[in-house]
Amino acid sequence: MNIYYSIPPVGWGDLLLVTVTLCVMIDTIITRKGYKLNLYILFLAYSFLVSLFVSMSLDSFPIYEYISKYARIILYALIFICYSRDYFNILFGARFIRNLSIFVSLILIIQAIYHRLFNVGTFLIIPNTNLNYSIVNYAEYLQSYYFLAYRPSSIFLEVAHFAQYTAVGLVLALFPFDQKEKPHFKAAVIITIAILFSLSSNGLVIATIVWTIYLYKSSLYRLNSLKLLLTFTFLLAVGWFIIQKTNVLDMFLYRLSTIGVQDSTTGSLRLLRGLDYFRQFDLVNQIFGIGFGNYVDYVTDHSLFSIYNGNIETTNEYMNALSYVLVSCGLVGFVIYLLYWFVCFKIANTSQKVMLVVFFMLLSTSSIFLMPIYMVFAVFISHRDATIPFLKKKSMGSRCLIFRRKYIESFDNHFT
DSSP: OTTBEEETTEEHHHHHHHHHHHHHHHHHHHHTOOOOOOHHHHHHHHHHHHHHHHHHTSSSOOHHHHHHHHHHHHHHHIIIIIIHHHHOOHHHHHHHHHHHHHHHHHHHHHHHHHHHHHOOOOOOSOTTOBBSSSSOBHHHHHHHGGGSOOOOOTTSSSHHHHHHHHHHHHHHHHSOSSTTSOOOHHHHHHHHHHHHHHTOHHHHHHHHHHHHHHHHHHHHHTOSHHHHHHHHHHHHHHHHHHHHHSSHHHHHHHHHHTTTOTTOSSHHHHHTHHHHHHHTSOHHHHHHOOOTTOHHHHHHHTTOOOTTOTTSOTTOOOSOHHHHHHHHHHHHHHHHHHHHHHHHHHTOOHHHHHHHHHHHHHHHHSOOTTSHHHHHHHHHHHOSTTTSTTGGGSOHHHHHHHHHHHHHHHHHHTTO
């Protein structure tokens, strides 16, 4: 839904989230529910203060940038920090996303086969709509594909978005939130095949990471050895077929080889551009950051330029999410941000830990900090009910015992 504009620059997905959040907020006020402070709230408060102080030293006050960015940041934070615990059924949500991932994966597989047979690309975008994308016009979006090799993306605007969303489904298929559930092999195979057909570099890396963790976990307990061997052999055969029939391997190796190359629009742009700008900051700004919303005015006032800009403008904020946090919040804010996810990792269950690994892979390679997929990952990773079952029905003493037991088991076992 968020690929279509409702009221620019707000997509229909964000508008729905705002509506639901307002309803939940009213209920929270009426029922007087309280929420404890945590490191992420501290991170948000710190980033807001930095943004305010840095903006005072700039030639102009970017009020629109503040509103658009902090509205999204606070909206996502409210959902995954406060409201998802009490208003979101995590097990139902896991099943829903897993099944939806299967559905969009089947669509992509059909698209890929149809293109292979008839050499015709199909686009499942509502015609004549304004898109919440770098290319707003629907006709221009279609025209841009005439200059690029066609890659099926299901109902998404690009294959990267498909890979990011189905990454959640793949983790939930192989590592169910419900500890009594067995892995959903059929779902995992369908999603993996679709990721391979999408020819997404990030998707290939994600699938490799998730299956490697699962194989490692299975080898420790010797789970379903024959079934797992047949599944893995089948996926290797499909992968080999796709490599032989497409240039996916060449594209992947090209992106790796261009890391560190000036004017690169692939590896260097994603991984190094943000770090290159951070390197040029004053010492004070390297320590404390420049705040969210100040990037355009800061680089303009200080005449900064990156050798990794490629074909995008200097004022374009595109960089991976970790670099974006580092640039905006400096070393201090970056450490607070990492500490929050480190604490989540220590008290997480297996599914959450694997998801956190995939999440950080995306944070380091994609600009997802202000995208809805960021919130989806954060909701599952930071959800405490999955880690501390039946918490609300226990006394305070029972809560402490459950928390300690889960904490110790999680810290010792990691992915096992």
